[in-house]
Amino acid sequence: MKDLYDVHGRGETIGFGPGADRLKAVFDQITATARARHGDARVEADLLSKARITIRFGTLNNCLFDERNPAGAVCLENAIVPDGHTGPLEDRCRPDRCPNSMIGIEHAQIHEAHHRTQLALLQTPGLPACRKALITREAERAEAVLNKIRGTQA
Numbered sequence: 001m002k003d004l005y006d007v008h009g010r011g012e013t014i015g016f017g018p019g020a021d022r023l024k025a026v027f028d029q030i031t032a033t034a035r036a037r038h039g040d041a042r043v044e045a046d047l048l049s050k051a052r053i054t055i056r057f058g059t060l061n062n063c064l065f066d067e068r069n070p071a072g073a074v075c076l077e078n079a080i081v082p083d084g085h086t087g088p089l090e091d092r093c094r095p096d097r098c099p100n101s102m103i104g105i106e107h108a109q110i111h112e113a114h115h116r117t118q119l120a121l122l123q124t125p126g127l128p129a130c131r132k133a134l135i136t137r138e139a140e141r142a143e144a145v146l147n148k149i150r151g152t153q154a
Contacts, residue, residue: 001055005030005048017095017148019064019102026051055102056088060110061095061145062102063088074098096144108149115142 008014008027015023030047037043056063065073065088075092088100095101095111103111118139122132 001048001053002045005044013105015062015102015104016151017061017101017103017145018099019062022064023053023055023102026053056090058090058093059107060093061107062104063090063093063098064100064102066100072099074100094141096141096148103145103148108146111142111145111149115139115146118142 004014004023005027008024009031014020014027030044030051033047034040034044039047054064054066056065065075067086070076073088074094074097075089079089079092081089093101095103095107118135121127121135122139127135
């Protein structure tokens with residue numbers, strides 16, 4: 001978390017999407033509070049540790065699921081949550097739709113490659129309609145993530 005805070009403090013991009021926007025807002029608030037208290041790096045570190053930010057680093061995105069406020073988590077929509085399970089359901093993750101999703105710089109290439117692969121598969125001659133629909137849906141999901149990275153909404 002400290003590394004992300006430092007990257008944000010240097011004015012560099014920490015990620016894309018609604019989760020990244022929430023994290024940036026928390027980081028900005030910590031910086032403003034530290035300045036108001038005439039604090040140094042130690043005060044910032046203390047404020048960062050007290051911020052209670054939960055982040056799960058993943059292969060396709062980073063998840064800022066808040067167990068105190070799970071409303072809006074797409075992975076929990078219409079899901080049967082196993083007894084005793086807390087947190088998000090990673091196998092149902094939808095980085096293209098979830099307000100908890102933060103697409104990191106490191107994730108961009110994965111989504112770009114997936115999008116290119118889906119578009120190439122659509123060019124396969126003789127694809128059954130059901131398979132073509134599935135591939136099209138996957139391409140649209142990847143494109144939605146790429147639009148977040150580009151800063152556009154489609």
